Amino acid sequence: xxxxxxxxxxxxxxxxxxxxxxxxxxxxxxxxxxxxxxxxxxxxxxxxxxxxxxxxxxxxxxxxxxxxxxxxxxxxxxxxxxxxxxxxxxxxxxxxxxxxxxxxxxxxxxxxxxxxxxxxxxxxxxxxxxxxxxxxxxxxxxxxxxxxxxxxxxxxxxxxxxxxxxxxxxxxxxxxxxxxxxxxxxxxxxxxxxxxxxxxxxxxxxxxxxxxxxxxxxxxxxxxxxxxxxxxxxxxxxxxxxxxxxxxxxxxxxxxxxxxxxxxxxxxxxxxxxxxxxxxxxxxxxxxxxxxxxxxxxxxxxxxxxxxxxxxxxxxxxxxxxxxxxxxxxxxxxxxxxxxxxxxxxxxxxxxxxxxxxxxxxxxxxxxxxxxxxxxxxxxxxxxxxxxxxxxxxxxxxxxxxxxxxxxxxxxxxxxxxxxxxxxxxxxxxxxxxxxxxxxxxxxxxxxxxxxxxxxxxxxxxxxxxxxxxxxxxxxxxxxxxxxxxxxxxxxxxxxxxxxxxxxxxxxxxxxxxxxxxxxxxxxxxxxxxxxxxxxxxxxxxxxxxxxxxxxxxxxxxxxxxxxxxxxxxxxxxxxxxxxxxxxxxxxxxxxxxxxxxxxxxxxxxxxxxxxxxxxxxxxxxxxxxxxxxxxxxxxxxxxxxx
Amino acid sequence: xxxxxxxxxxxxxxxxxxxxxxxxxxxxxxxxxxxxxxxxxxxxxxxxxxxxxxxxxxxxxxxxxxxxxxxxxxxxxxxxxxxxxxxxxxxxxxxxxxxxxxxxxxxxxxxxxxxxxxxxxxxxxxxxxxxxxxxxxxxxxxxxxxxxxxxxxxxxxxxxxxxxxxxxxxxxxxxx
Numbered sequence: 001x002x003x004x005x006x007x008x009x010x011x012x013x014x015x016x017x018x019x020x021x022x023x024x025x026x027x028x029x030x031x032x033x034x035x036x037x038x039x040x041x042x043x044x045x046x047x048x049x050x051x052x053x054x055x056x057x058x059x060x061x062x063x064x065x066x067x068x069x070x071x072x073x074x075x076x077x078x079x080x081x082x083x084x085x086x087x088x089x090x091x092x093x094x095x096x097x098x099x100x101x102x103x104x105x106x107x108x109x110x111x112x113x114x115x116x117x118x119x120x121x122x123x124x125x126x127x128x129x130x131x132x133x134x135x136x137x138x139x140x141x142x143x144x145x146x147x148x149x150x151x152x153x154x155x156x157x158x159x160x161x162x163x164x165x166x167x168x169x170x171x172x173x174x175x176x177x178x179x180x181x182x183x184x185x186x187x188x189x190x191x192x193x194x195x196x197x198x199x200x201x202x203x204x205x206x207x208x209x210x211x212x213x214x215x216x217x218x219x220x221x222x223x224x225x226x227x228x229x230x231x232x233x234x235x236x237x238x239x240x241x242x243x244x245x246x247x248x249x250x251x252x253x254x255x256x257x258x259x260x261x262x263x264x265x266x267x268x269x270x271x272x273x274x275x276x277x278x279x280x281x282x283x284x285x286x287x288x289x290x291x292x293x294x295x296x297x298x299x300x301x302x303x304x305x306x307x308x309x310x311x312x313x314x315x316x317x318x319x320x321x322x323x324x325x326x327x328x329x330x331x332x333x334x335x336x337x338x339x340x341x342x343x344x345x346x347x348x349x350x351x352x353x354x355x356x357x358x359x360x361x362x363x364x365x366x367x368x369x370x371x372x373x374x375x376x377x378x379x380x381x382x383x384x385x386x387x388x389x390x391x392x393x394x395x396x397x398x399x400x401x402x403x404x405x406x407x408x409x410x411x412x413x414x415x416x417x418x419x420x421x422x423x424x425x426x427x428x429x430x431x432x433x434x435x436x437x438x439x440x441x442x443x444x445x446x447x448x449x450x451x452x453x454x455x456x457x458x459x460x461x462x463x464x465x466x467x468x469x470x471x472x473x474x475x476x477x478x479x480x481x482x483x484x485x486x487x488x489x490x491x492x493x494x495x496x497x498x499x500x501x502x503x504x505x506x507x508x509x510x511x512x513x514x515x516x517x518x519x520x521x522x523x524x525x526x527x528x529x530x531x532x533x534x535x536x537x538x539x540x541x542x543x544x545x546x547x548x549x550x551x552x553x554x555x556x557x558x559x560x561x562x563x564x565x566x567x568x569x570x571x572x573x574x575x576x577x578x579x580x581x582x583x584x585x586x587x588x589x590x591x592x593x594x595x596x597x598x599x600x601x602x603x604x605x606x607x608x609x610x611x612x613x614x615x616x617x618x619x620x621x622x623x624x625x626x627x628x629x630x631x632x633x634x635x636x637x638x639x640x641x642x643x
Numbered sequence: 644x645x646x647x648x649x650x651x652x653x654x655x656x657x658x659x660x661x662x663x664x665x666x667x668x669x670x671x672x673x674x675x676x677x678x679x680x681x682x683x684x685x686x687x688x689x690x691x692x693x694x695x696x697x698x699x700x701x702x703x704x705x706x707x708x709x710x711x712x713x714x715x716x717x718x719x720x721x722x723x724x725x726x727x728x729x730x731x732x733x734x735x736x737x738x739x740x741x742x743x744x745x746x747x748x749x750x751x752x753x754x755x756x757x758x759x760x761x762x763x764x765x766x767x768x769x770x771x772x773x774x775x776x777x778x779x780x781x782x783x784x785x786x787x788x789x790x791x792x793x794x795x796x797x798x799x800x801x802x803x804x805x806x807x808x809x810x811x812x813x814x815x816x817x818x819x
Contacts, residue, residue: 073686076782096780103671147700160698184699210760212685222680239661290702293671298782300669304702316702607714 003027006068006216006540008037009107017200018059018118022133027112033541035346036625037068039095040512040557042084045561046093047631052568056088056192057199057515059119065106065205066113066163068514069539072104072295075225076232077516079104079372081165081182082194089176089356089411090432092565093454094191097594098165099294099302099516099573100183102207105163109209116170120201125153125166128207132603138203143169145349147182153206166204167194170399174198175409177356177434185318186294186302190352191433193453211329215542224533232298232525233269235253236473240523245291247432248301249322252437253330255469259490260591261442264330265385266362267428267580270439272330273298278337286569287341288319294634299327305341312338314617318612320344320354326437327358329389332365339388345396350399355458356411359434361394363412367428371481373419379403428578430457440598442580442591443468445496447582448601449550451499451575454561462504464496465522474524477573478502492517493597497604505554512557528554556626558609563631566640575602619643648753648799653713656732657791659770660711661693661778662798665805667785670692670695670704674732677780681771692768693777693786694755696806706785707807708777709734709755709768712801720750725765735769738762753803 003010003026014023029040042064049062063085070078081103094622106114111129123138141149145417146168154162163183171178171194178194188194214222220640232337243251256262257275271608277280293300297630304368324344329333347354361383362408367373368383375382379397379437382402383390397405407418412427412434428435433456438446445464465488466475475484479495486494509531510520521524528550536545543549576582577598586594606613610622619642623632635641647778661732672695675688680684693708715734724749725740735745741764747756748765756767768775770788778786789795 026715074673074680076673079671106686108689210687210689212679212683212687212690212761214685218680218684290667290704292704293669293783295671296676297671298673298675300783302669306702313701373701469685603687 001029003029003239005032005539006214006539007030007073007110007480008032009211009213009346011108011111011114011131012113013111014136015116015133016118017124017135018117019282020120021123022134022135028512030070031541033543034534035557035560036512036553036554038066038082038512038514039084039508039561040553040623041563042066042082043395043557043560045113046084046086046616047564050086053085054093056086056196056253058236059115059117059200060197061086063116063200064113065116065194066514067103067107068512069515069535070515072107073247075515075534076229076297077294077299077519078514079297080514080516081106082511082514083180083188083377085193085196086387086568087191087455088174088195089192089290090456092431092456092568092570093561094294095455096180096188096193097460097511098180098182098186098188098191099297100163100186101175102163102165103514104295105207105209105212108211109207110211110614114205116200116202118200119301123201123203123532125203127157128209128434128577130209130211134313134616141203142172146351147184147349148359149203150184152203157206157466159208162208164204164206166351167184167197168349168399170350173354173399173401173409174400175398176414177353177413178350179202179347179352179353185348187353189460190355192353194351195349204347216538217464220537221534223361223597224537226527228530228533228575229298233584234525237523237525244299244518245286246596248303248319248440250280250283250319250325253323253325255523256437258590259442259468259539260586260589261437262330263326263437265333266331266359266366267427267435269588270368270442270586274335277335277341278329280541282337289316292318294516297516299516301518307338307341310338312342314341314345315546317345318348323437324358325353331350331358331362332391334388334391335383335386336388339391343388343391346392346395348393348446351467352399355436356434357395359390359422359428359583360398360412360415363415363426363428364394364408366540367423369421370422370426372421372423375421377404386490391594414586425579428457428580430577431455435456435479435578435581438463439586440577440596441594443490444493444596444601447577447596447598448496448500450575450581451577451598452605454565457578461498461507462519463521464499464503465524469522471524478527491591491594493600495604496601498608499606500601501605505551505558508557509550542594552626556628559623559626559628560631563618563635566617566635567638570616572602572614575616601641615642647747647756649708649714649796655715655734657750658732658790659790660795660799661708661768661770662787662789662795663706663708663802664785665704665706665802667783668695668704668706669701669783670697671783672782673780673782674706674786682711682766684720686764689769690766693705694757703790703809704804705809707754707806710753710772711768716750716752717747720746722746726733727754728773729769733769736765736767738764770807802805
């Protein structure tokens with residue numbers, strides 16, 4: 001049967017890199033109807049095509065390249081795409097999203113998804129062009145940094161507007177947090193999907209297309225879009241949007257430090273005395289030269305910087321995000337902002353995650369301070385707090401897996417095992433993923449987010465900005481007056497289980513649609529109603545106009561991803577926090593003394609999610625209600641289904 | 644030194660044109676989306692009449708659109724008279740008459756007319772009948788519809804300065 005829905009390109013690719021074989025298939029109707037796209041469809045594909053025996057870096061692992069119905073369909077902000085796989089850093093569910101222009105281009109080239117398996121004998125890249133796909137030799141690109149590889153691919157096809165997603169040396173060398181770089185300085189950074197690409201001998205994907213995307217009911221869709229846009233332009237959000245446009249995410253350095261939640265000194269505390277030196281004002285005044293935006297985005301948080309002179313001078317590059325400023329800056333006690341620009345740039349060119357790289361280096365700095373390791377364990381490098389030259393040296397060694405870089409390329413969990421002794425106490429990760437730039441000792445609900453996030457310790461699966469930045473109107477609107485009071489209390493665990501359950505489901509739709517977190521996370525404008533409004537007229541899937549169907553679908557996606565992890569052995573004992581964040585009270589700053597009440601929040605979360613509180617396993621009834629019978633049957637056989 | 648859009652021998656009575664403030668353009672391509680939506684009922688930037696050219700390594704974002712020249716190089720280069728005036732006096736490409744030879748694309752030094760990759764016929768901006776979709780779609784206020792008076796000519800010329808500085812051209816503007 002022909003794929004009946006609009007808004008999609010209508011085809012996906014099955015690429016077997018071992019055989020060099022590409023099969024073009026029509027999109028599956030049920031993928032769209034039940035899982036929408038992006039992370040939802042990727043979860044279904046990975047559930048079906050991998051098993052607990054699938055080694056993340058083996059040819060058998062599956063790398064899904066995904067878009068969603070809203071990708072490239074003029075919904076702001078929707079210029080995004082995603083990658084998903086069993087992750088090499090954590091061994092569990094891994095997904096990573098990225099903006100820029102590549103996602104839409106993949107759809108204009110005629111494809112919604114690309115499913116990659118196997119391992120090519122020699123380096124190749126995949127070219128997608130107007131409904132056709134081919135694997136091309138990438139021997140000459142192997143070893144090249146991401147910007148050079150992109151320029152060479154464009155030159156080869158005499159097409160300066162060819163969009164790319166490529167890995168750098170780090171991904172090729174299977175650094176476990178290797179990233180995939182899109183459009184020069186946008187990164188699908190987290191969880192090491194660049195290493196998965198590298199393990200397949202795939203340098204990247206290039207796309208160019210003139211196949212348009214149609215809407216099912218264009219008048220209604222544009223109208224619905226306009227209504228959502230009006231909500232985004234509500235005067236209530238004027239300041240948030242103005243800040244995003246002027247500072248991008250760098251503003252968070254100031255805002256987050258003010259609430260005592262800026263990871264400092266390997267997450268020892270949440271307050272950085274020199275935050276101003278790496279903050280929004282200095283960057284905007286001294287280095288920012290232009291504003292940029294991803295495809296069709298009305299927010300425009302990206303910016304370009306230039307450093308005219310000094311040892312870190314550079315021509316125009318994408319400016320660092322908050323997370324990079326945190327990871328190499330406050331987290332390593334480095335207040336030399338020009339060195340952070342340099343480190344961010346090197347990570348983009350080498351193709352590795354700035355968060356995991358910065359956090360791994362910060363971890364080593366603490367081990368040095370505590371005498372657990374010394375310069376002789378670290379190829380003679382003086383890895384002391386704030387030493388930007390040591391950071392730069394380690395970044396290069398990690399990407400090449402040279403000397404101590406070979407150990408640090410495996411992230412803090414495995415490095416702690418290598419160093420032994422008390423090192424594990426200072427490894428700040430969940431499920432093996434280094435924590436991003438938040439701290440549950442200053443913001444209770446982020447603790448629950450870290451613990452339950454299917455890919456490990458970061459904010460992007462369920463962070464709540466309602467109490468983080470204070471949005472009382474929205475909290476009341478969504479949860480009622482009474483609960484809003486508890487929710488807005490940033491240091492209370494009350495109602496946080498419900499809050500994070502709600503956010504996780506909401507972001508499951510955001511990540512399936514596929515749109516940006518901005519507009520949903522911050523400012524918190526888009527909600528379930530957004531999807532109820534726009535998906536049906538765009539696609540023609542009538543059930544998506546029904547609010548209950550939309551919420552059930554969100555839950556279906558969340559449960560399927562969780563089940564993927566259960567199958568790999570994840571239970572409640574893994575849904576926890578590292579010792580530092582769970583039991584060392586915040587030592588300094590505005591949130592001094594803070595600690596998260598994780599168990600209270602987890603109990604409430606499991607209740608809302610429909611899971612057993614002892615194990616975290618899903619209840620059978622819940623899965624069957626959501627139409628996940630195939631999951632229920634499988635987990636039942638494994639003894640992982642709660643009654 | 645190149646002749647400007649109002650070179651000697653001007654034969655069009657132009658009332659309005661688009662002016663782009665390149666400092667405000669973020670390169671988001673929403674104008675391309677809106678344009679393709681209006682003209683092809685699909686989201687398809689490659690079929691847009693306005694095009695954003697980029698060179699990321701040099702941080703260049705260059706919007707290109709028809710200047711509605713008083714002395715239209717495209718029209719003069721068309722062998723089949725496919726570039727015609729509509730009832731508002733704006734030049735458009737008659738799809739029936741266009742043979743897809745791309746002479747107009749070669750002739751236009753401003754990158755204001757291009758080939759539609761699906762139909763293989765030339766396409767150019769027709770100002771959407773007076774209410775351009777790209778102007779409405781630009782959230783950064785970079786595109787405005789201006790009237791052909793002194794201020795408008797200056798705005799149009801300023802929009803050209805970035806692309807031509809990039810390519811090393813100097814462009815004359817007619818008398819103001």
